[in-house]
Amino acid sequence: MPLTLEDFDYLLPPELIAQAPLAERCASRLLVLNDGELDRGFCDLPGLVQPGDLLVFNDTRVIHARLYGVKETGGQVEVLIERAIGPHEALAQVRASKSPRTGSRLRLADAFDVTVLGRVGEFFHLRFPETEELLVLLERHGKLPLPPYIERAADDHDESRYQTVYARDPGSVAAPTAGLHFDQKMLADLARQGVRGAWLTLHVGAGTFQPVRVNDLGEHRMHRERYVIPQATVDAIAATRAAGGRVIAVGTTSLRALEGAAQDGTLEPGIGETELFILPGYRFQVVDALITNFHLPKSTLLMLVSAFAGMETVRRAYAHAVREQYRFFSYGDAMFITHRNDAI
Incomplete structure (x- = not known):
């Protein structure tokens, strides 16, 4: 069977x-x-x-793969990087009350904007600023992503x-x-x-x-x-x-x-x-x-x-x-x- x-x-x-x-x-x-x-x-x-x-x-x-921010409309978003696919691009899960549109921008960590380039299966293709390498940007502004069954935020x-x-x-x-x-x-x-x-x-x-x-x-x-x-x-x-x-x-x-x-x-x-x-x-x-x-x-x-x-x-x-x-x-x-x- x-x-x-x-x-x-x-x-x-x-x-x-x-x-x-x-x-x-x-x-x-x-x-x-x-x-x-x-x-x-x-x-x-x-x-x-x-x-x-x-x-x-x-x-x-x-990596510090979890980021919080807002859409252009002001709605809250949570981004979890799936993987980097270049020095300034990544696939990510994006949680929001309504999925962001292709071409829209997300303001993350109240520090920088990313552009939604489209969808790749269940993930969003995001372009990050070219002022810094993606992993450097995440280390500075992102949060450590504990698994969903750990019911608390990551600490030091x-x-x-x-x-x-x-x-x-x-x-x-x-x-x-x-x-x-x-x-x-x-x-x-x-x-x-x-x-x-x-x-x-x-x-x-x-x-x-x-x-x-x-x-x-x-x-x-x-x-x-x-x-x-x-x-x-x-x-x-x-x-x-x-x-x-x-x-x-x-x-x-x-x-x-x-x-x-x-x-x-x-x-x-x-x-x-x-x-x-x-x-x-x-x-x-x-x-x-x-x-x-x-x-x-x-x-x-x-x-x-x-x-x-x-x-x-x-x-x-x-x-x-x-x-x-x-x-x-x-x-x-x-x-x-x-x-x-x-x-x-």
């Missing part, structure tokens, strides 16, 4: 949605998922990986905690949240243990929070996200494979970039875009294990994890996490999942 949206639903008490980070990054819990569920702490991760394993991190950095604490400690390349509108659990001490401990690290960049777009709007998942079309995979990372993966180690993706973004870049059967370095939609039945080509947070009901990320671990396995694990009162979503707890070739 074809998969439907209801196959990926579960009941989540609202109080389990983490609204703020813990005091220490690695203080979160870790649900180890293999043949069963094992409750651990994230600080136990070094005991779950082995010398010769390779952790692949996404080094994207979250979020400026550091909603970034990974290794964030380098600005461009995301959401953090690669599995990486939020790592601090510098853990990275150093893993390196001393002989666990290698490799890097890629996938800029997370606002589309990651868009709900799936069709019940027949065969009709869903994924949002596109840009990635960069260096030659050094491809070489590290090949060396790990040759030595019998595991390739461990830190987060679904790392996994999606790697699998998206290997669709022709060989992992290729370079710059690309992926709209890969991973559902149960997908054959994974690159990744052996996954570190990930808990994901929203009916979300494409929950579907990806179900493809990696098996649908029934994930259902049981999520039910266990709810019973044991794990913390969910971006600031929540994590899972360590070993891929099963027979996952269904």
